[in-house]
Amino acid sequence: MSEASLPASRADEQAEVQRRLEDDIIFGRFAPGSRLVEDTLMARYGASRHYIRQALVQLERTGVVRREKNVGATVCSYSAQEVQQIYAVREMLTRQAALMIPLPAPPELIAHLKDIQADYCRHADAGNLRGIHETNDLFHLTLFSGCGNPYLVRTLQDYMGYTLPMRAKNLADHAGLQLSRRQHDIMIELLGGTDSWALAQLCVDHMQYSKADYLARTAGTAASGRLAIAD
Numbered sequence: 671m672s673e674a675s676l677p678a679s680r681a682d683e684q685a686e687v688q689r690r691l692e693d694d695i696i697f698g699r700f701a702p703g704s705r706l707v708e709d710t711l712m713a714r715y716g717a718s719r720h721y722i723r724q725a726l727v728q729l730e731r732t733g734v735v736r737r738e739k740n741v742g743a744t745v746c747s748y749s750a751q752e753v754q755q756i757y758a759v760r761e762m763l764t765r766q767a768a769l770m771i772p773l774p775a776p777p778e779l780i781a782h783l784k785d786i787q788a789d790y791c792r793h794a795d796a797g798n799l800r801g802i803h804e805t806n807d808l809f810h811l812t813l814f815s816g817c818g819n820p821y822l823v824r825t826l827q828d829y830m831g832y833t834l835p836m837r838a839k840n841l842a843d844h845a846g847l848q849l850s851r852r853q854h855d856i857m858i859e860l861l862g863g864t865d866s867w868a869l870a871q872l873c874v875d876h877m878q879y880s881k882a883d884y885l886a887r888t889a890g891t892a893a894s895g896r897l898a899i900a901d
Contacts, residue, residue, distance in 0.1 A: 687717045688725040689800065695734050695745050697799050698839035702747035702888050706735065734835055746835050750885055753836060757881050760829040761874050767826060768870035770817035775861040779816050783861070786812060787854050794847055802847070803838055809854060813873075816861075837880035839887075846879055 691711065694700050711722045726743045729735040737743045748756070786809045793801030807830060814823050840846030853876050860869040 683717075684721050684724055687715050687721045688728055690715055691722075691725045692729055692732075692734060693800060695729070696803065696834055696838035698887075700745050702745050702835065702884075704745045705741075706743040706745065708743075732834070733832055747888065748836065748884075750888070753881065753885055753888075756829065756832050756836075757877060760826070760833060761877065763822065763826045763829060764814075764873050764877070765870045767814040767817040767819070767822050768873045769866050770819065770822075771813075771861070771866070771869070772816075772818075773861065773864045773866055773869070775816055779812070780858060780861050783809060783812055783858050787851075787858065790854065791851060794851060806850065813857065813861075833877075833880075836884035837877070840880040840883055843883075846883065849879055850876070 691706075700706070706726060708719055708722050708726075711717070711725075712719060715722070717725075726735055726737065730737050730743075734746055735743050736746045786805055790802065790805040790809060793805055810830065811823065811827060814826055817823065840850075853872060857869065857872060857876075860872065
């Protein structure tokens with residue numbers, strides 16, 4: 671039975687299991703390379719094996735989980751070279767999209783971003799990690815929509831997805847979150863001016879904290895292989 675054909679209560683329950691597992695992965699509770707053992711996850715979430723398997727399938731499609739024959743499911747882990755390559759593409763796309771935004775930006779775009787930033791800050795103050803993650807992505811997609819090229823924005827969204835396991839953990843990190851908030855505010859200020867290059871450079875610089883943190887976190891585990899989940 672597909673998720674679309676499930677009764678509402680069961681579909682909600684299945685979606686909640688997926689959200690909780692995704693949160694544990696992207697906010698760093700499960701380290702990159704950790705094995706995702708079904709029995710352990712069933713006990714952790716109080717969920718059936720079917721729901722756990724469906725959650726793993728869905729998260730594999732988003733690039734958060736990797737499933738391999740004779741290995742099972744693991745938290746997606748990237749080599750330093752893969753991280754550099756993925757971010758190189760994302761940085762090029764980001765710079766181009768930012769440079770294409772006409773400045774000063776339309777007042778309605780700036781007003782919309784201010785509203786999203788206010789929600790982002792409220793979630794940050796409340797420690798709502800899921801809210802922080804969702805409003806952060808909404809902020810950037812709304813910003814880049816100003817470039818006027820929906821195909822470029824869609825490609826950027828795909829690469830934001832590729833880097834999700836690398837960057838979302840920093841939204842739970844106080845220093846990383848405070849830096850993100852300050853940089854969002856400066857982006858909004860720059861949209862009201864005429865310096866496209868400053869805006870583009872800030873958008874690229876905005877990614878560097880999470881990139882460096884992921885590389886540092888994975889450097890110590892690269893030689894030891896995949897890790898088991900620790901309760």
